[in-house]
Amino acid sequence: MILTVTPNPSLDRTYEVPALHRGEVIRATGERMDPGGKGVNVSRAVAAAGRRTVAVLPLGGAPGALVADLLHAQGIEVAPVPVTGATRSNIALAETDGILTKINAPGPELTAAERAHLLDAVRAQSRTADWIACCGSLPRGLAATWYADVVTRAHADGTRIALDTSGPALLEAVRARPDVVKPNAEELAQAVGRPLATIGDALDAAERLRALGARAVLASLGADGQLLVDDAGTWYGSAHVDTVRSNVGAGDASLAGFLIAGGNGPDALASAVAHGAAAVRLPGSVMPTPADLDPTAVTVTADVPVDRVLGEPAV
Template identity: 60%
Template sequence: MIVTVTANPSLDRTIAVDRLLRGEIHRATGDRVDPGGKGVNVSRALVANGHRTCAVLTTGGHAGAELLDLLDEAGVPIEEVPVSQAIRSNLAIAEADGTVTKLNETGPALRPTEIEELLVAAITPTLERSASWIAGCGSLPPGVDADFYAVLVERTRDAGALAAVDTSGPALAASLRARPDLVKPNREELAEASGRAVGTLGDAIEAAQALRAAGAAAVLASLGPDGAILVDGTGVHHAHVPHPRPLVSAVGAGDATLAGFLASGGSGPEALAAAVAWGTATVALPGSVMPGPADIDTAAVALTADPDLQRPLRLNQWRVRPLG
């Protein structure tokens, strides 16, 4: 079983428009509401593909109640940590060309007791149901120190499970000092954490090696339309889909990538190929819909242990553009 931990979940509304024009009135061509938060999405992807999971998350307010209803409808097992403030609601505006503009709320300020309850809840399914991985995912809300994931990694290790971290900024840097078994940055997070520009595949590999030197046992870095790399103690692998389906929405693609990797064993080139297949399938679906078996085509993935280091990375058409 794979446990996910989301300290800052959300209720995500996606509104589709032909083209977003600042200051204009738009008529929506579609809309949907999905459970949100990186760990929540990982668990949703796992459930959609028949894998055991438990989503540990905070809940509060009307948005929290609706989030729980949506997860119940999706059949996602949860470990709920009620908090005093309402969880956030996020808005994504999806244009017809695949551009997604996100307006994200900050999230509730957590009290010290609520933070400790979340950490305890994260370990409980591991001790009771022998989870193999605990994945701490996403941004941290106000009141939570940057070392939250480092503490989670240490407690995960003490509980006998493997620890994955998917976050950014100071929280990612702090987690490396606890030596997680896996980190999953995207291209921008990889550049920020390593302190170097990432313009080619070789740059990405060097940046991932820098994260390993800082403490990560393995680095799974998603590179948008250029697939993903896996850098670990056995070497380097690159996987991508040469002819992907048309882009619909990039929301949740990185989360599905992590889910596919963990669901396929959490190590090695075969897990990397699955990760890229799951992530690529996600961008062909609306909103933050997670792919199921019928959407995922692992045979379409090109995998190599001898990547072209000079290959330039394309402008990230999958990138979500935060405006708040």
């Protein structure tokens, strides 16, 4: 079982539009409403693969109730922590050329009692978990050290933990030695305080996170593929994608694929790449099923193309 923890979940509305023009009326060609948040998306991808997952998340108000209903409808077990503030609602505008514009609300501020209940829920649910995936931003009311505390508790209970966050929360948490962290290129650049122009730069940044304490780094580089760096070695994975429909949740699908495949080594990296490539071909934040995957399009190698220039350099 894969347990996900999403401290700042959302109700996500995605509109597909021909093009985005400021100040004009834009008629959407498609729309979706999904439960949102990085950990929520990981649970959705795990459930789509036919595996058991439990989602721990604070929920409040009508948007929170709708998030829970949508998760239940997708076969996901929900361990809600009731909060007084309403769960945030986010908007994504997906253009036909693949450009995505997102508007993310801040979310509610958790009280001291709600913070304690959230930690208790994670510990209670983790007793039967093979992995805990802690994902996303921290809501107001949670200190930057919160993820680090969860990592320490998980390891004390003998549970492996994956982390997908950014900024001070990431830097604090890596010192607690999470089993794997999954930054994207922008988050890598922010963590090491320097721009990334090549895959070699991304590799150096991943090694820096390992030096700070992360046991393994799974780095998503968008269209430029993914890197896996751990004690056993370094691998680079990529997949050809003809058409990008939406990249919402693609990194979360990748993390789910990685954990589903065991969470270590080149086979898990191949699964991560396959899941991420499948996700970008789907609308909104739809998570791929096994039928959507194309393992034959995936290449994994220990020969990392360090001189390859990133299509979208990270600063």
